[in-house]
Amino acid sequence: MTTQPAEPSPRRGRGRPGHDQAAVLRAAVELFNRKGYDATSMGDLAKELGLTKPAIYHHVTSKEQLLGQALDDALDELTAVVTEASRDGAGGTSAYGRLREVLRRSVEVLVAHQSSVTLLLRVRGNSEVELAALERRRWLDDRLAALVTEAIAEGALRDDVPATLVSRLLFGMVNSLVEWYRPDGAYDRAMVADAITAIAFDGLAKHEA
Amino acid sequence: MTTQPAEPSPRRGRGRPGHDQAAVLRAAVELFNRKGYDATSMGDLAKELGLTKPAIYHHVTSKEQLLGQALDDALDELTAVVTEASRDGAGGTSAYGRLREVLRRSVEVLVAHQSSVTLLLRVRGNSEVELAALERRRWLDDRLAALVTEAIAEGALRDDVPATLVSRLLFGMVNSLVEWYRPDGAYDRAMVADAITAIAFDGLAKHEA
Numbered sequence: 001m002t003t004q005p006a007e008p009s010p011r012r013g014r015g016r017p018g019h020d021q022a023a024v025l026r027a028a029v030e031l032f033n034r035k036g037y038d039a040t041s042m043g044d045l046a047k048e049l050g051l052t053k054p055a056i057y058h059h060v061t062s063k064e065q066l067l068g069q070a071l072d073d074a075l076d077e078l079t080a081v082v083t084e085a086s087r088d089g090a091g092g093t094s095a096y097g098r099l100r101e102v103l104r105r106s107v108e109v110l111v112a113h114q115s116s117v118t119l120l121l122r123v124r125g126n127s128e129v130e131l132a133a134l135e136r137r138r139w140l141d142d143r144l145a146a147l148v149t150e151a152i153a154e155g156a157l158r159d160d161v162p163a164t165l166v167s168r169l170l171f172g173m174v175n176s177l178v179e180w181y182r183p184d185g186a187y188d189r190a191m192v193a194d195a196i197t198a199i200a201f202d203g204l205a206k207h208e209a
Numbered sequence: 210m211t212t213q214p215a216e217p218s219p220r221r222g223r224g225r226p227g228h229d230q231a232a233v234l235r236a237a238v239e240l241f242n243r244k245g246y247d248a249t250s251m252g253d254l255a256k257e258l259g260l261t262k263p264a265i266y267h268h269v270t271s272k273e274q275l276l277g278q279a280l281d282d283a284l285d286e287l288t289a290v291v292t293e294a295s296r297d298g299a300g301g302t303s304a305y306g307r308l309r310e311v312l313r314r315s316v317e318v319l320v321a322h323q324s325s326v327t328l329l330l331r332v333r334g335n336s337e338v339e340l341a342a343l344e345r346r347r348w349l350d351d352r353l354a355a356l357v358t359e360a361i362a363e364g365a366l367r368d369d370v371p372a373t374l375v376s377r378l379l380f381g382m383v384n385s386l387v388e389w390y391r392p393d394g395a396y397d398r399a400m401v402a403d404a405i406t407a408i409a410f411d412g413l414a415k416h417e418a
Contacts, residue, residue: 034333039247096414121388122331124243157413161404165396168389169382169408176381179330187374195370199378203412204366205305 024049024059028066029115037067037119038126064129071123071133074109074116079136081105082143096156099147100197106174107193111181118178144171170200233258233268237275238324246276246328247335273338280332280342283318283325288345290314291352305365308356309406315383316402320390327387353380379409 027049031040042063046056060066085102093101110117120137123130148170149163157166173196181192236258240249251272255265269275294311302310319326329346332339357379358372366375382405390401 035335036245036247038245126244156415158407158411158415161407161413162396165401165404166408166413169385169404170413172385172388173378173382175388176378176385179381179384180377187371192374195374195378198367198370199375199409199412201412201414202367203408203410204370204375204379205410206365206367 021059024056025066025069026115028060028063029070029119032067032070033115033118033122037063037122064127067119067127068129068132070116070119071129074113074120075133075136075140077109077113078106078117078140081109082140085147086143094156095147095150095154099151100201102144102147103170103174103197103200104193106171107177107196108189110174110177111183111189111192114178114181114183117175121175121178141167141171173200230268233265234275234278235324237269237272238279238328241276241279242324242327242331246272246331273336276328276336277338277341279325279328280338283322283329284342284345284349286318286322287315287326287349290318291349294356295352303365304356304359304363308360309410311353311356312379312383312406312409313402315380316386316405317398319383319386320392320398320401323387323390323392326384330384330387350376350380382409 024045028040028045031045031048035044040063042056043053045063045066046053049056081102085098085105087098120133123133123137125131125134145164145167148157148167151157152159152163177192181187187195233254237249237254240254240257244253249272251265252262254272254275255262258265290311294307294314296307329342332342332346334340334343354373354376357366357376360366361368361372386401390396396404
């Protein structure tokens with residue numbers, strides 16, 4: 001799994017930005033995903049990086065700070081995608097068109113930020129940082145459900161499945177990528193995005209013409 | 210979240226079956242899901258159950274035994290569903306018919322065994338027990354991909370998306386249920402199974418008749 005080097009989040013001032021901190025963050029996220037966040041100690045992380053425990057505190061104040069940065073990395077990207085798609089009819093685009101677009105772009109974010117999205121999807125709300133992340137996820141879910149509602153109202157989508165359920169299942173399908181997608185595997189991101197939109201909107205069954 | 214009281218697995222002889230052990234297993238699975246398996250100690254589990262640490266060893270030999278039982282609970286059910294669906298044309302059913310059925314029945318297993326399936330989906334392979342569970346999951350994935358391949362060959366499914374990718378996305382959509390489904394929520398299991406099969410096979414877009 002790879003991630004983009006994390007940008008230092010504009011909302012967190014602690015720690016020192018730059019190559020070192022990005023490398024520490026990347027290693028921390030991999031370790032949290034592999035061992036579980038709660039089971040990982042700063043000592044484990046120091047060991048992973050070949051640093052002494054005091055040396056690691058040169059880069060970060062706490063494990064929770066690293067978690068917050070990783071979750072922000074994932075959430076900032078997803079929020080940008082969903083905000084753009086929620087812009088009511090900007091450029092004359094239908095809700096249906098914007099829903100297709102948000103699905104594609106979500107796949108891109110997942111592939112480009114797979115480690116931090118993986119971490120985000122495992123957050124259970126065991127601390128302030130996790131609760132804040134869940135709150136931001138809920139906002140995303142609400143916006144996506146609203147977009148599905150709009151696309152149904154437009155007459156573009158079938159109306160026999162509740163919008164909230166459609167939204168959960170669609171983005172559940174997208175999110176499930178984090179479990180198996182490998183950038184060096186058989187499918188590139190465009191192929192996965194095509195497959196998801198094909199299944200979601202047109203279905204798998206061959207219809208009589 | 211609720212699960213059925215776990216049957217003592219026929220493949221594990223340790224521990225004593227009966228109400229006590231089932232209650233211990235249930236509490237352990239909830240705790241593993243909430244705190245993460247690696248971060249949960251037998252001491253935590255004893256505390257959760259209001260038992261002393263020695264008393265808990267009256268019921269189970271180790272944390273890993275509990276994990277193994279929970280994973281078997283989920284895997285035995287899923288294996289039964291997939292084995293049934295893989296039975297080549299039994300009863301004259303098409304691969305397409307069996308694929309629809311396995312999708313529906315997977316939803317039922319997920320809803321009835323939500324806690325143990327949740328645990329299963331989080332397994333990373335950090336121990337022998339986890340590696341064995343991953344091996345069994347791989348068998349399920351292979352059987353499901355083979356069934357999709359068969360349904361494509363039959364001419365019932367579109368052939369422009371690779372079977373393995375279809376299979377991963379379909380069951381990714383099903384698996385994503387564990388993240389949000391609540392038995393006392395707005396949707397019963399039949400409604401969810403209907404929604405998933407409608408999206409997967411017919412798609413969301415309204416087609417011109």
